[in-house]
Amino acid sequence: MDWDDLRVFLAVARTESLSAAGKRLKIDPATVGRRVARLEEATRARLFSKSPQGYALTEAGAQLIPHAEAAERATLGAEESLTGPGGLTGQIRLGAPDGCANYLLPQVLARIADANPGLEVQLVALPRVFNLSKREADMAIGVSRPETGRLTVQKLTDYRLHLAASRSYLARHPVAGPDTLHQHRFVGYIPDLIFDKELDYLTEIGAPPVAFSSNSVSVQLNFLRQGAGLGVVHDFALPAAPELVRVLPDQIHLTRAFWLIRHADDGRVARLSRFAELLIREARAEMVRLEAV
Numbered sequence: 001m002d003w004d005d006l007r008v009f010l011a012v013a014r015t016e017s018l019s020a021a022g023k024r025l026k027i028d029p030a031t032v033g034r035r036v037a038r039l040e041e042a043t044r045a046r047l048f049s050k051s052p053q054g055y056a057l058t059e060a061g062a063q064l065i066p067h068a069e070a071a072e073r074a075t076l077g078a079e080e081s082l083t084g085p086g087g088l089t090g091q092i093r094l095g096a097p098d099g100c101a102n103y104l105l106p107q108v109l110a111r112i113a114d115a116n117p118g119l120e121v122q123l124v125a126l127p128r129v130f131n132l133s134k135r136e137a138d139m140a141i142g143v144s145r146p147e148t149g150r151l152t153v154q155k156l157t158d159y160r161l162h163l164a165a166s167r168s169y170l171a172r173h174p175v176a177g178p179d180t181l182h183q184h185r186f187v188g189y190i191p192d193l194i195f196d197k198e199l200d201y202l203t204e205i206g207a208p209p210v211a212f213s214s215n216s217v218s219v220q221l222n223f224l225r226q227g228a229g230l231g232v233v234h235d236f237a238l239p240a241a242p243e244l245v246r247v248l249p250d251q252i253h254l255t256r257a258f259w260l261i262r263h264a265d266d267g268r269v270a271r272l273s274r275f276a277e278l279l280i281r282e283a284r285a286e287m288v289r290l291e292a293v
Helices: 003-015 018-025 029-043 059-083 098-103 105-115 167-172 178-183 201-205 217-225 235-240 264-268 270-291
Strands: 048-051 054-057 090-096 119-125 139-142 151-166 186-188 230-234 244-246 253-263
Touching: 003 018, 003 029, 003 054, 003 059, 018 029, 054 059, 059 264, 090 098, 090 105, 090 270, 098 105, 098 119, 098 217, 098 235, 105 119, 105 270, 139 270, 151 167, 151 217, 151 235, 151 264, 151 270, 167 244, 186 201, 186 217, 201 230, 201 253, 217 230, 217 235, 217 244, 230 235, 235 270, 253 264, 253 270
Parallel strands: 090 119, 090 139, 186 230
Antiparallel strands: 048 054, 139 253, 151 230, 151 244, 151 253
């Protein structure tokens, strides 16, 4: 059984598409299809069933997955043993919520890359949970600790949030106290697009329904910078928005955590483990710096 065919098989299984697998592997979809057909011939089994929704694993395909992933880990381990214990090299894809990706990770990842010139980092910023089983990313950062799945979870860092608004908004609409919040316009998440209960900040502080909403932290921050109202803001994002100030900081404040999530089998991949260690160390140091501003 050819490893290159197994590599293509895994890409199709994870993306459920010949074209998406081809983009991930940088080969054309027709070649992907031929490789899958060759593997099916070698195994004498149908590995995928095609439907309008894409390519789904058959029972035989599902049985092949753990063996293909074991071959993948063995290949990665062989590459690492040949490159030695020097700097990190190759590509690592990290998924993260957009607030974390925009205001915390760029400087953290830049420092890691400076120390490891052979490293390429892809940062996927999306306001949702990543599917590591489908290898949407090598590792992901979440806003709550997963309770199910074959995952390895480490706390990345704690972070704080406060109610904030622009100076221009507060000049027009002073906030007298927590019991007057209902008199103000609020900026926050679109209620039915809150993908994790840890993000439901406004319900926790007893705020009225939002007047301006977005599924993006960056868009919310820009609403606040333009004087749209009050909103809950990550302290680590405040240095990027000098127009904003904390509101009632002694009375309204929240603490949350970011969690670094990996597929359980990746604990054996030394390169990913070294990257995770660097990421945790640098993220904690950067959080201390940003929250002190």
